[in-house]
Amino acid sequence: MTDLEKEIEASRARLDDTIDRIQGKLSVPNIVDEMLGNARRTPALSGVYDGALEAVRRNPVPVLLIAAGVGLLFNRMARDAERRRTQVSAERVATLNTGTARGYDPDLPTARPPRDPLEKTDI
Known part of the structure; x- marks a missing residue:
């Protein structure tokens, strides 16, 4: 193995390690633990956090x-x-598409103007 190949393998190993650490930090349990830890460190939320945690444990x-x-x-x-x-x-x-504010509904009958009774038809 050449020096270049050894260097590439070492870089890959470091990259794999970095990716594993990032995935560990971004896992759901770690994110929840981080959020809860922040809430617990906040003086105003510490009592609320402890009470909520106790309620979850009991129920x-x-x-x-x-x-x-x-x-x-x-x-x-x-x-x-x-x-x-x-x-x-x-x-x-x-x-x-229609230039109107209403859409076309095929289930509704088409509106027609009322017929004039005096109008002649060629039927």
């Missing part, structure tokens, strides 16, 4: 159910917001 199932409910709520809110954005985009396209 893990209700806390899990509450967390799941909040997660579902946020998921629903995100879907509704996306649906509204899509609907607004579709309305804008309909307005641009």
Whole structure:
């Protein structure tokens, strides 16, 4: 092996080590631990943190159910917001295509002006 190849292998090893350390710091448990550690070091939040942690330890199932409910709520809110954005985009396209502020609905009958009873028809 040449010196260049050895240097490349050493660089790869250092890079792998750096990537492993970054992935370790960015893992969910480490991020949560970091956030909780910051909350605990804050004097105003220290008592709240300890009380919340004790409540979680005593009642893990209700806390899990509450967390799941909040997660579902946020998921629903995100879907509704996306649906509204899509609907607004579709309305804008309909307005641009037709020149009117309303879209075409194939399920609704077409509006026709009322007939004049005195008008002659060639039927």
